[in-house]
Amino acid sequence: MNRRLILMPMLLLLLVTASGFREPLTWPAPPVGSGARVFEVPTTGGDWYGIPPTQDCELRMPSTPVSGMVKLDGCRNVRLVGGEFYNATAPCAANGDGETAALYLANFAGTAHVEGLKIHGRGFSDGIWLSSTLPASVAQIEGTWAGGLAACQEPASGHVGGWPAEHPDCLQTWAGPSVLRFDKNTCWTIYEGYNVDTANWADAAGRKYPAKLIDIRRTNVRLDERTPNGRQCFTAWNRFSPSPTRLQRVHCTPGNAGFEWVAPSVSQDPAWWSGVKAGRYGGRDEIEATEAGIGYRTPTTVELPAPGPGSGSGLVPAAPDAAKGVSGGLLVRVARRARAGRVLDRGLALSVTCPSACRVRARAKLSGDAARRLG
Known part of the structure; x- marks a missing residue:
């Protein structure tokens, strides 16, 4: 026939259409079960501490943007799908000379899954903070878009030495988690994109908690959001050997400050970031701002x-x-x-x-x- x-x-x-296309994500959200503790996020943000490491948790975002930080400390599996953070407050009024992230997940024992989240607005200096020293901790960031972050004092030259305590990052870690996974994300920033410095912090005994694997796929960072701009798209200052990175379709649009756009640089240690390509895949961001946020649904396209x-x-x-x-x-x-x-x-x-x-x-x-x- x-x-x-x-x-x-x-x-x-x-x-x-001229917009990006929706591809299936690599890692599914972890199961949280009927006994999961559900946190209804207020539009002003919220803090929840000391959740037992055996308790699964779900962060449920509202139907309007959240203007303040959301911090969740503890839990086993954590799930957040969809939602938007937006704060238009002038950065000096919002943060002073300190830093404020939209989302901070800490001390999770299982898989913390963030998907379809949109973060923007000058009232935030950073997008997502992550830290967990627990051996089975995994963080999955998928289908997210972050941009429009700002610092109270932004030096006119864009030189690294002129920056104050605020360093706008789309994502930053200090200690762990054991595995970091990124898929189908876009970050716009004037300073740093993904700071995966998992071996930065040490406990009282001097132990550090470097990630065993940093797996980044279909993710692009743009340092050209506005001027001055540009430090690094991907950074790991306290590097260790061997490199834990696994890269697939990872791109960087450098800024105009003249710095190496990854750290360590490829010449210093090619094992870390030599797979990062210049520009954008297919001339497009991996995810558009209109594809993440309120009303987001997990893509089911072929x-x-x-x-x-x-x-x-x-x-x-x-x-x-x-x-x-x-x-x-x-x-x-x-x-x-x-x-x-x-x-x-x-x-x-x-x-x-x-x-x-x-x-x-x-x-x-x-x-x-x-x-x-x-x-």
């Missing part, structure tokens, strides 16, 4: 052809006519390769990316017979 005839039972809608090249190095160009003739035959072939028949039968989304900053989304509903033919 002709492949086009196979698609006859399909109701097909194609949309072309990834089709990869996007075309952007300013980043090491990318494989798409064929010039990759976006032309998005026919039923193309969808069938890709679906067959991905064995996506059952997924299509549930009416989920397919994304076909274009060689430039656009996408074609096919939303399909197949009959059971057509799904069996594709399977």
